[in-house]
Amino acid sequence: MRTERILAIILLLELAIFAAIAPNFATVANTFEITRLAVELGLLALALTPIIIAGGIDLSVGSMMGLAAVIFGALWRDAHLPIFTAALMALATGMLGGSINAVLITRLRTPPLIVTLGTYSLFRGMAHGLTSGITSYSGFPATFLYLGQGYLFGFLPPQLLLFAAGAVAWFLLLHRTVYGRTFHAIGFSPEGARYAGIPVARRLGLLYVLAGMSASAAAIIYVAHLGQAKSDAGTGYELMAITAVVLGGTSIFGGRGTIPGTLLGLFAISVLQNGLRLAALPGELSGILTGGLLIATMSIDRYYATRSRATPATGSEETTVKNSQVAVLSAVIVASALLICGSNWYLARSLRGGQTLAASVTSPHAPVIGMMPKAKGDPYFVSCRLGAEEAAREHGDELIWDGPTDLDAAKQNEVVEGWISRGVDVIAVSVENRAAISTVLRKARARGIRVITWDADAEPEARDFFINQATPQGIGETLTDEAARLLGGRGDFAIVTASLSAANQNEWIGFIKQRLAQKYPELHLVAIRPSDGDRDRAFQETQTLLKVYPQVKLVMGVAAPAVPGIAEAVRQSERTDVKVIGLSLPNLCKPYVHSGVVQSVVLWNTRDLGYLAVTVADSLSRGTLKAGAASMEAGRLGRIQIEGTQVRLGAPFIFNKANIDQFDW
Amino acid sequence: MLTLRSISKNYAGVRALQGIDFNLVAGEVHALAGENGAGKSTLVKILTGAVAPDSGTMHLNDKLVEQNTPHRARALGIAAIYQQPALFPELTVAENIALFDEAPEAWRRIDWAGRRTRARQLLAEIEADLSPDEIVASLSLARQQLVEIAKALGAGARVLILDEPTAALTEREAQNLFRIVGAMKAKGVGVIYISHRLPELFALADRITVLRDGQHVVTRAMQGLDEAELVRLMVGRALTAVYPARSAKRGDVVLESADAGCRATGVHNVSFQLRAGEILGISGLVGSKRTELAQMLFGLNPSDAGEIRVRGAGVKIRNPAQAIALGVGLVPEDRRRHGVVLPMSIAANTTLASLRGVSRRGFLQFGRERAVAEKWRERFSTKADSVLAPVETLSGGNQQKVSLARWLATNPSILILDEPTQGIDVGAKAEIHRLIADLAAGGLAILLISSDLPEILGMSDRVAVMRQGTIAVILDRVDATQQNILEIALGKDAAA
């Protein structure tokens, strides 16, 4: 229980610090928001705890989430099963997947790390394969979405109840039943357990089956939470869940560990992420601090372990959790809840006078704008950010730039939830997943926050304005026309896209295919390869493409990091007859455009896009821009036209040898 | 040659050694005796540099040895062979024997041909027929011991410490070892010999040092010492009856094996009958598959031939859970790996095989569990602070009591004991013997597997001698002697 105590202290420290520095952190609403976001991860962590205690590991749970989500969606939409039946079938799928792990691990005696590394690829790959990466299922009935998005009694997220039930069930299983005792014994000594008559293989198998089921349950809640089922659900969750379990004091060598510890670990991570977001500190700190926390708790634990071994054994029983310890833990949780409620009450009282004021049009303070890219590290968005910062400086706004590090719809929701709790004035989102984010954006609007979308749109009634840089159709057509021009209207070409499930790219490709069918019957798209936003992968894929399809005379990249990769592959192959075009940033492609490898790059001015988004946000919050306006003044961009609720940046631009040097972004 | 002066060592406030003086003369075999926990192992660790003494000095050939480390001790020619082989299971025999017998300089090139030849030579010297290229993990414990002896031999030891070397050896292998010890003695090597088997000490040792509770009791010549006197020195009191008296009451046949066998482990055509209240001793050389027989009866390596009957009914025991359901228990040979789960508490270990008995609808009842554990602790007078103490904090004898308690808690009618007193000190050994006799008197049918012939003869009603995977002969107690058991085990088919 030592680790749990250390963690409880850390958790209290986090709460205290963030209550002091992060606006609206210590409120009831936020408390529940934190727990809501921890549910899916938590279900995985709960299932992983006994597995790690029994000396195993399961890396496939995140991928299982993706597969279960897709199967759930397909059964409901395509097979027209009732939602409840579909959910049951999804759970069954999880159990089936878990049994594959179980059989390979217990019958063929293959180490769990290897087996689940294999099924990690297998399950995710099947999810991609079944949906061709593109299909996503949405339009679920409201009663189902309530499970992930609604509020019981006006404040309690329903999935939290499910999670609490799950946590209690896992707790009882692990710490109060005969089964739990045997898991510990297996973890300490599988041979010793076998000699004690414990059916080791069956017990271990059960755990992997339960983990598969738990992952499916997490997937269903995830779908309800985001309103959409897609093959990339739960990407990377396995490592986060393992982090929570290990942080919670479960020994990776097996034997030791507790469910309360896992819960503490889980909350320590979620509170950290949420607090950083509300305090508008860089999200990267969460990884750095989580890593630090891991090392710190392990080291402290190790220090005490060696010290206590140096004194005579006191007969402490580390493998059982006493009711009194659970009571103390609950007390800590209740105390922190009271602390939060107390400050909430205080805050509400002190703000009561200003409540009406906040809703009025002119804010007395500088507008706080939360602006979110799809992925922070992507060069495309990095250049958008420059423009956004420029505009924020110009207008004197406070700009919070935060978002997922990689494409991740769930993370986007999380960030928006954080901003709602924090109470920003305007939220500006580049939407990764339309259906997923619209609910939470509507919620933001209901709380009086202005919402705009930029780069990629949400559902129209979920936002005030959309900054439209170019329509998917426009992009698709421009790219196709450019390809046709270079190839003289006939021949084969190939596309290297981002990830196979990237929504934007898939939409563009859809329009490209449509344009081909309509205008260029002799132009053939022979292959679409993924690059996962990785330049090196794009490079390798292109090398292979050129050999498999020697007749391809043009390769089109539709992701910013892919185009330089394609260009380098073409250049190194010395195939001067192959042309490269694509959607990318001028700076990334400049050398290739000059050397003639890349013929043209299609893109709007990303820097202006960021600039315009912040300017619109600023005007909205200051009240100078109202719904129905036909145009607006946009600083250095001059007067900008508005059509309905769409603010137009202008048509896509084609960069080539002649003009590319005029742009530096 | 080797002199220790007033060596003391405390572990976390517990005194392990206190002011020990010890000296070893070149060319002698010096026995080190004492009960478990007397401080023999700590003394060995200090000699080999595995731990540093808190105070005291060590001289080798009149030179002070400062800051002893395992590396340094090896360089000085101090080699040790422990109870458990300290080998690299995944490496080959040659690597184990000959690779690290020189200073481990990281960038030295390895001459494989030379190493292999050297390993072969060393193995030949102890007449062990082992290929240098075999992976150690695939060898039996006894053969691993041979590897270890060859390794020490190769290290050119001037001081050779043998810590319970014969515990896992067959009689013949042990004789072979004694011959090697004699040869090394003749070469002027000083041998420190530790064993619980007192006859070995009398056969081998020139002098003896007795330790008790970390203190030096006596160092004297072996000559003129008798076994009773030595035991008195070790335990501080005379043990009157080494083996308890047995009651003669026998019940019905509870376990019967008719030509049972298991192809995977090589046990075949095993036939015997076991009655309630009876102790059937099972003797045999290492490699005669005694442990494998126990594993077959307990369902770890299920029988696939012949028939096994429990209380008259033919049964198939496919796994330990079924064995337990039929009232069969097994106290395994490897206590630390199989007998108990070391980091778990006494209570958890006691109930691990009978969890159903301390639970309701699958939920554990901690009160009942503690009560059960307390009951057995009192009955066995297990020495522990509390039943919540991890088993790893107990001494070997007390661990064995916990292992025994686990099986008695399942309320068995048949109990298989595999080497129940191996590596346990004299006092605890007698206690366990008394327990076994009590259990048999209470109507339990017991299969007692042991390499300790006096133990077999002292405890059993009948003695089954195993050879090459099957029971060769079953002798009545009155007919059995060390001599004829050994002869049958070695292959002389003397009609019993």
Added chain:
Amino acid sequence: MKRDFAVLGALVSLLAFAAIAAPTFFSAANLRDILLANLAVLIVAMGMTLVIVLGQIDISIGAQFGVCSVLAGMLAKAGCPAWLLVILLLGAGAALGSLNGLLVAHLRLPSIVVTLAAMAVLRDSLRWATGGKWVQDLPQSFQWFGLSQRGGEWMLSLVTGAILAGCVYGARYLMAGRMIFATGSDAESARLAGIPTVRVVFWVFAFMGALTALAALLNAVRFPEVPGNAGAGLELKAIAAVVVGGTSITGGRGSLGGSVLGVALLAVIGPMLTFLGVNAYWEQAIQGAIILVAATTTMAARKRT
């Protein structure tokens, strides 16, 4: 080495299948490209084999790879001469690795936790520092170390080959190599045999770091610019290759040759599926299935012996 047979069999049957279904797969140019693209994985797989033989694991190498790639670009941009760049980079990699080594060997923390933490810290620190920007406008001398493309390719292959040969030789014929296997087999026995086990663990992690840095450098010079997200998923690729290659995850047992085969198997699957015209969407699933088949047949083969 019997246990290499399973993976070798999988590789051979896969190649045989390709030979029938898509003979163009075996063009020299294609094989060369596949080799070049996997030099980095090959190098880190050597280190990973040693780490896993020790009974440890290092999942921070992908993040280390990213940090080292960007560092290489920045040093080159700052006008650092090539020889100094190599030294500095290897030093930086070794330093990152020895940080892991320090925590694992000296504080005795479990390596999976330590390197999980290191991964999170390094990835996020890099992202914070660069903001996802690429290192561009590198001097001409950076790509291929200033050699011609063909020359550069030869040079990279030779360097990798030398590393490979060095590792295989060292593991078998140097005391250092056997010390690693001995420590992984039984740390306590190794200590008693006078092997400085703590130092062995420490140096293997440091070596892993240096190899990762070298791999990052060799990969970076193949391109005229350095992306900010290099090395994503490298750790899983390397671990998969090593375990498919038959190295026991519990330590003590493993072969570098097997790891080379493991890398080769995983490296050819992707391009081969393209050659066979398999839909890209099913590729990951097929890869997973092949890993499972290779791993389980290895286990089955091992069980029989």
